[in-house]
Amino acid sequence: MNGSEAPFELLAPAASTAAPRTDLLFLVMLVICGAMALLLAGLIAWFALRYREGSGAGRAHPPSHANGLEAAWTAVPMLLFIVLFGWAAHDYALERRVPADALPVYVVAKQWMWRLQHGENGRQEINELHVPLNRPVVLVLASQDVIHSFFVPAFRVKQDVVPGRYARLWFSATRLGEFRILCSEYCGSQHSAMLGRVIVMRDADYAKWLASGPPPTGDPTPQQLGQALYQRLACASCHAPDSSVHAPPLAGLYGRTVVLQDGGHVTADEDYLRESIVAPDRRLVAGQPAIMPSYGGQLSEQDVQNLVAYLREFK
Ligand SMILES: [Cu+2]
Numbered sequence: 385m386n387g388s389e390a391p392f393e394l395l396a397p398a399a400s401t402a403a404p405r406t407d408l409l410f411l412v413m414l415v416i417c418g419a420m421a422l423l424l425a426g427l428i429a430w431f432a433l434r435y436r437e438g439s440g441a442g443r444a445h446p447p448s449h450a451n452g453l454e455a456a457w458t459a460v461p462m463l464l465f466i467v468l469f470g471w472a473a474h475d476y477a478l479e480r481r482v483p484a485d486a487l488p489v490y491v492v493a494k495q496w497m498w499r500l501q502h503g504e505n506g507r508q509e510i511n512e513l514h515v516p517l518n519r520p521v522v523l524v525l526a527s528q529d530v531i532h533s534f535f536v537p538a539f540r541v542k543q544d545v546v547p548g549r550y551a552r553l554w555f556s557a558t559r560l561g562e563f564r565i566l567c568s569e570y571c572g573s574q575h576s577a578m579l580g581r582v583i584v585m586r587d588a589d590y591a592k593w594l595a596s597g598p599p600p601t602g603d604p605t606p607q608q609l610g611q612a613l614y615q616r617l618a619c620a621s622c623h624a625p626d627s628s629v630h631a632p633p634l635a636g637l638y639g640r641t642v643v644l645q646d647g648g649h650v651t652a653d654e655d656y657l658r659e660s661i662v663a664p665d666r667r668l669v670a671g672q673p674a675i676m677p678s679y680g681g682q683l684s685e686q687d688v689q690n691l692v693a694y695l696r697e698f699k
Pocket residue numbers: 496531532533567568569570571575578
C-alpha cells in the first residue's frame with residue numbers, strides 16, 4: 385500500500401494512527417456545524433417569506449415566551465459541546481502521551497530548514513525524515529531562531545517549535561510512501577520554501593537505511609557529541625561529586641525532582657536541563673550560590689540539544 389501524495393487533493397491521505405480519529409472528529413464537527421448553518425439559514429428564509437410585508441400571516445397574539453424552546457436551544461448545544469470537548473480532549477491526550485518505546489529523533493528548526501538527527505545512531509538528515517512503518521517515533525524539537533511549526537498533513541500532527549524550549553511530537557506511520565513536511569508558522573521571507581518530506585519505509589529497509597549513513601561507521605550520536613562537549617566545557621570540574629565547588633551532581637539527574645531556592649519543585653526534564661545550561665540563575669537548586677556562568681551565547685541550539693541528550697543517559 386503506497387500512500388504518497390498526489391499533487392492536488394482535497395485532503396492528504398490518512399497515514400498515521402492519529403489520522404483516522406482526527407478525521408472522524410473533524411467530520412462530525414463539520415456535519416454538526418453544517419446542519420446548524422442549514423437550519424438557521426432555512427429558518428431565516430422561511431420567516432422572511434412568511435412574515436413579509438403584505439402577507440396574511442396572523443400577528444394578533446404573538447407569544448412572549450416559549451420556555452420549552454428556550455430550554456431546548458440552551459441544553460442541546462451545551463450537550464453537543466460537552467460531548468465534543470470530551471472527545472477532543474481524549475484524542476488530544478492520546479497525542480500528548482508519548483509511548484515509552486518511541487524512537488527518538490532530535491530536530492532543530494532554523495530559517496529555513498529542518499535538521500533532523502536520529503537518536504538511535506546519530507544519522508543526520510536535512511529536510512528529510514526516514515521512519516519505519518507502524519512504529520512510534522518521537523520528535524524532540526528546538527528552534528534556533530524564530531517560531532516554526534512542524535506539520536505533516538498526512539499524519540494530522542502539528543507542533544509549534546518555539547525558541548527557548550523543547551517541544552515534543554509523536555506519531556506512528558501506517559502507510560508506506562512519502563509525505564510532505566510543512567512549516568506552518570510564518571517564519572520569514574523563505575517560509576514557504578521550508579519544506580521537507582517524511583519517507584515511511586518497511587522495518588528492514590529502514591534498518592538498512594539507518595546503517596548506511598556516511599561515514600561508514602555512522603555519524604556520532606547526539607549523546608556522543610554531548611559527551612564530547614561535556615568534556616570540552618569541563619562541566620565535571622564543578623559537577624563531579626568530588627569537586628571542591630560542590631555544584632549539583634548530574635548523574636541520574638534526569639527525571640528526578642529538584643528542590644529550588646524558593647522552596648518550589650521542578651522535574652529535571654529536557655526543558656529544565658536546557659534552561660540550567662543557558663540561564664542557570666533562573667531556577668537555582670536550593671542551597672546553591674549563583675556562580676555558574678551562562679552558556680547561552682556560546683552554544684548553538686544543536687550543542688545544547690546534544691548536551692541534554694547526553695545528560696538524559698548520564699548515570
Ligand atoms: Cu519555519
